[in-house]
Amino acid sequence: MSFELETAKEPEKLKRVVIEPVSRVEGHGKVTILLDDENRVHQVRLHIVEFRGFEKFIQGRPYWEAPVMVQRLCGICPVSHHLAAAKAIDQLVGAKHLTPTAEKLRRLMHYGQVLQSHALHFFHLASPDLLFGFDSDVAKRNIVGVAAAYPEIAKQGVFLRKFGQEVIRMTAGKRVHGTGAIPGGMNKNLSREERDALLKDIYPVVAASREAVALIKKVYTGNLAFHSTFGYFKSNTLGLVGPDGALDLYHGGLRAKDASGETVFDHVDYSRYSDYINEEVKNWSYMKFPFILSLGSEEGWYKVGPLARVVNCDSISTPLAEVERREFVAYGGGFPIHSPLAYHWARMIEMLHCAESIKDILHDDDVLGDDLVVQGERALEGVGVIEAPRGTLFHHYRIDENDLITMANLIVSTTSNNNAMNEAVRQVAKQYLDGHQVSEGLLNHIEVAIRAFDPCLSCATHALGKMPLMLELLDCEGRLLDRVYKAADGSVASLMS
Amino acid sequence: MAEAKKVRIATCSLAGCFGCHMSFLDIDEKLFDLLAWVEFDRTPLTDIKHCGPCDVGLIEGGVCNAENVHVLKEFRKNCKVLVAVGACAVTGGIPAMRNSVELRACFDEVYHYGVGLKNGMIPNDPELPLPFDKVHPIYEVVKVDYCLPGCPPPASAIWQFLTDLLAGREPKLAYESLHYD
Numbered sequence: 001m002s003f004e005l006e007t008a009k010e011p012e013k014l015k016r017v018v019i020e021p022v023s024r025v026e027g028h029g030k031v032t033i034l035l036d037d038e039n040r041v042h043q044v045r046l047h048i049v050e051f052r053g054f055e056k057f058i059q060g061r062p063y064w065e066a067p068v069m070v071q072r073l074c075g076i077c078p079v080s081h082h083l084a085a086a087k088a089i090d091q092l093v094g095a096k097h098l099t100p101t102a103e104k105l106r107r108l109m110h111y112g113q114v115l116q117s118h119a120l121h122f123f124h125l126a127s128p129d130l131l132f133g134f135d136s137d138v139a140k141r142n143i144v145g146v147a148a149a150y151p152e153i154a155k156q157g158v159f160l161r162k163f164g165q166e167v168i169r170m171t172a173g174k175r176v177h178g179t180g181a182i183p184g185g186m187n188k189n190l191s192r193e194e195r196d197a198l199l200k201d202i203y204p205v206v207a208a209s210r211e212a213v214a215l216i217k218k219v220y221t222g223n224l225a226f227h228s229t230f231g232y233f234k235s236n237t238l239g240l241v242g243p244d245g246a247l248d249l250y251h252g253g254l255r256a257k258d259a260s261g262e263t264v265f266d267h268v269d270y271s272r273y274s275d276y277i278n279e280e281v282k283n284w285s286y287m288k289f290p291f292i293l294s295l296g297s298e299e300g301w302y303k304v305g306p307l308a309r310v311v312n313c314d315s316i317s318t319p320l321a322e323v324e325r326r327e328f329v330a331y332g333g334g335f336p337i338h339s340p341l342a343y344h345w346a347r348m349i350e351m352l353h354c355a356e357s358i359k360d361i362l363h364d365d366d367v368l369g370d371d372l373v374v375q376g377e378r379a380l381e382g383v384g385v386i387e388a389p390r391g392t393l394f395h396h397y398r399i400d401e402n403d404l405i406t407m408a409n410l411i412v413s414t415t416s417n418n419n420a421m422n423e424a425v426r427q428v429a430k431q432y433l434d435g436h437q438v439s440e441g442l443l444n445h446i447e448v449a450i451r452a453f454d455p456c457l458s459c460a461t462h463a464l465g466k467m468p469l470m471l472e473l474l475d476c477e478g479r480l481l482d483r484v485y486k487a488a489d490g491s492v493a494s495l496m497s
Numbered sequence: 498m499a500e501a502k503k504v505r506i507a508t509c510s511l512a513g514c515f516g517c518h519m520s521f522l523d524i525d526e527k528l529f530d531l532l533a534w535v536e537f538d539r540t541p542l543t544d545i546k547h548c549g550p551c552d553v554g555l556i557e558g559g560v561c562n563a564e565n566v567h568v569l570k571e572f573r574k575n576c577k578v579l580v581a582v583g584a585c586a587v588t589g590g591i592p593a594m595r596n597s598v599e600l601r602a603c604f605d606e607v608y609h610y611g612v613g614l615k616n617g618m619i620p621n622d623p624e625l626p627l628p629f630d631k632v633h634p635i636y637e638v639v640k641v642d643y644c645l646p647g648c649p650p651p652a653s654a655i656w657q658f659l660t661d662l663l664a665g666r667e668p669k670l671a672y673e674s675l676h677y678d
Contacts, residue, residue, distance in 0.1 A: 293613075
């Protein structure tokens with residue numbers, strides 16, 4: 001668990017190669033690589049430059065706004081933020097146990113969300129690399145190219161994503177940024193017509209999900225030696241599991257294992273997350289670096305998301321996905337699988353699990369019920385944790401006696417994968433770039449490693465040059481809108497107040 | 498027979514959440530119809546890193562840092578028609594809620610006062626973009642030809658807008674497609 005290649009000794013003597021923006025991921029990240037004259041790699045960094053400040057500007061807002069406001073962090077997995085916030089806010093209103101109808105509707109919404117997000121990532125974003133090759137023609141290396149060469153695969157991706165989005169629309173009112181979850185429950189049930197509409201498609205969705213697992217399995221095992229060693233590194237893993245140790249994407253206790261699969265902690269009440277997980281700030285990224293407190297920041301970083309979850313859990317509750325999980329885990333030969341590209345395989349197993357879970361919930365008449373909301377004894381603090389498509393997501397709020405938010409802490413899924421992604425790109429740089437002439441195809445290898453984690457980056461990035469720095473923002477007619485000054489100590493001030 | 502020249506479209510997300518891009522993909526299988534008469538330049542779906550000459554540019558998100566301005570100006574320079582898609586591009590949206598707070602206070606909250614922080618430090622590497630004190634709608638920086646409201650605009654609005662525009666009609670949204678939530 002070294003931090004080799006994180007920081008070069010004499011960066012000023014090296015040449016800089018930049019990948020900007022990292023494409024076919026959500027948002028803009030950038031990778032900088034420092035090379036010497038022989039193209040030896042000395043430093044590789046994935047910079048996450050998102051800075052929004054939600055934790056600050058949400059202060060003073062009433063708590064019930066949080067689920068609809070904070071979901072605007074992410075348009076791909078808004079439901080995850082919506083539900084993590086809602087779970088925290090359930091605690092504020094004393095809703096210890098939701099009604100069966102509300103819980104099942106929320107689970108339905110969540111499984112729809114994970115299904116559509118996994119389909120989007122695999123088919124629309126990652127499949128071109130896997131189907132055409134990492135250094136294939138850049139003009140065709142996208143979903144349009146897939147639609148031309150493999151129309152059935154592209155259609156399957158659109159079909160699966162559409163179904164997941166429809167599940168969300170029927171439980172949350174609209175496909176992106178809906179309003180289904182409210183403090184203590186849900187604001188609507190499923191009508192019979194809605195349920196029947198979803199039931200009509202669910203069997204083809206389960207079948208398409210099985211085909212997706214078969215496809216990635218064929219691709220991955222078709223070149224097993226390459227795929228299993230690409231960007232390989234070992235790390236701890238973290239995820240939620242149910243009381244029986246089974247995969248649970250909506251609710252459970254925190255489980256962490258070390259790189260060899262030994263338990264670090266298990267069934268931890270997530271409201272005590274800060275006793276187990278801390279975060280470190282590094283100068284070169286706006287995204288923090290979380291770590292398991294008992295192991296320390298050097299040894300305690302971990303990965304989350306589909307691969308971590310599938311190797312972390314003891315079983316999957318739905319039969320088809322469980323068969324696939326066993327076959328997948330067997331490839332580790334008794335050891336946890338750590339290969340970054342195995343994320344794709346694990347992701348499709350989870351998608352199948354979601355499809356099966358949706359089928360089961362749709363057959364449960366509780367989703368038609370109208371007992372939707374519970375309340376109990378009020379509290380001033382709440383923590384909500386959920387397994388978002390990309391991994392464990394933490395929302396933590398405190399409020400005052402006027403119901404206004406006084407503190408918010410969010411650890412988003414991709415943050416937990418921060419060091420893991422950096423480690424993956426450093427390994428790829430060592431394996432494929434070191435000593436070679438840099439080419440577009442080689443640089444795409446770096447991006448392939450990042451894409452395996454399906455990161456949720458955001459905002460744009462840019463090198464600043466030497467600091468301190470003054471910058472002016474002019475409108476299209478040259479009028480000054482904003483003037484900012486960034487001092488050498490990192491403090492930033494507007495000069496136009 | 499030679500194919501008719503396709504309409505070239507570029508898209509990007511600045512200080513947005515990608516929800517507008519998701520709503521664009523929510524046209525579902527109509528995507529394949531669209532591909533018969535459009536091609537993509539820079540978008541998050543392709544590996545083209547810089548916007549080249551295009552017929553239409555769709556911008557999601559407002560402007561929150563220096564890099565956003567560079568990207569936005571590159572789009573304006575290269576796109577015949579530039580469209581502000583969604584609340585953030587049109588008004589600044591939710592990210593602009595930080596405009597009522599000093600930027601320094603936002604940084605402090607996240608990097609100095611956060612729960613379970615090992616060390617307090619505001620990231621300040623030259624590779625990080627310079628954040629602006631305020632988040633701005635894109636019309637304050639470049640000329641915008643059309644605005645599509647909504648958070649996000651529904652897929653029906655995006656589809657109606659594009660098909661009108663590409664057919665040479667003045668885009669007009671049906672009442673049910675024009676909303677702001």
